[in-house]
Amino acid sequence: MPRAGVTSERLVQAAADLADEVGFANVTVSALARGFGVRDASLYSHVGNAQELRQRVAVLALAELADRVAAALAGRAGKDALVAFANAYRDYAKDHPGRYAAMQVPLPPEVAATSAAGRHSEMTRAILRGYDLPEPAQTDAVRLLHSTFHGYTSLEAAGGFSHTPRDTDASWSRTLEALHVLLSHWPPP
Amino acid sequence: MPRAGVTSERLVQAAADLADEVGFANVTVSALARGFGVRDASLYSHVGNAQELRQRVAVLALAELADRVAAALAGRAGKDALVAFANAYRDYAKDHPGRYAAMQVPLPPEVAATSAAGRHSEMTRAILRGYDLPEPAQTDAVRLLHSTFHGYTSLEAAGGFSHTPRDTDASWSRTLEALHVLLSHWPPP
């Protein structure tokens, strides 16, 4: 009987794919073992426990999203950069709902430090260079942008906008327009 | 041996309290049964299944939050109303993290229709009366506000802002200031 050839990386990858298919909450060690044609106990030599598996999916998703955003941001500045960032963010959440949900699991400080979570605020700060905001307004703006992007995508994914007929793509465009205006006229303290 | 006297309402209430204590994800029928001093199977005559229980906690939380926001909004208009709404929203999330997390579970359409979810957009629209926005800009603004409030509170709760020393209360105040300016100068299409 040939071996399945499970490795730690392939396991996390499979978990991420499964999350996109059936939802992050339904990712289970047993289901993954079934997918590999292997007993569930066998996976515990690769992954420690189920919580660590979920955290590693989160780290994977954070890195993937950071890569996408970085690619979208290349060679752009000002409003172009803002729109490219935002669309890359929202598109990733749409393409990979399970991975995006995984990003919300709280990471222990030491793994959070080495993960791509920090790259996000760095890149958001890069956008804001085009708007010339002093500290601490810059930090406040980073938090506002991240909040709005995350809030919009997660509410949209949860169907929170479906009670109004208005197209969500249109609202998104107008939201980005509004944020651009806001950053251009950030109120003084 | 006296009976525990479990009813459907008390069960949902206990589930909400437990969620605030140990986190919504750790709310389990077994744990609730232990809390009531009762076998877990006994609770299934009150609640159908675990998923329905979680949905009912969500409905409870939506109603509670709507009440809080409505109370905060009474007699206010314009920027005062905006700040009061936002603070009521964020304070509820801080006071009841488990209930707030419950609000994120997707509700089946028929229960969503009868829940307080609709009151939120109504009240947000009430705020916007002070800013005189025509449709569809008003819908877009409702979505932006809701997104920002939800995004900020959930990222803050998840510790997403803790890598920067900047006080989160201060950022929140500045964010509200910025949103007020934005609504006052909503960009034309």
Place this chain on the structure above:
DNA sequence: TTCCCAAACCTAGAACCTCTAGGCTAACAC
């Protein structure tokens, strides 16, 4: 008071998931 019935509670058990302990074996290096 007595009866009765519906709500509250029970036991038993199947199905699934997590995780530990300990043993076997395929595949690769020497």
Place this chain on the structure above:
DNA sequence: GTGTTAGCCTAGAGGTTCTAGGTTTGGGAA
């Protein structure tokens, strides 16, 4: 070939969900 090790196994304990069907209790009707 031989050893090492990573991959995989069985066995089993313990937790959670949920069904089926039986028992008790408390309060209102007769």
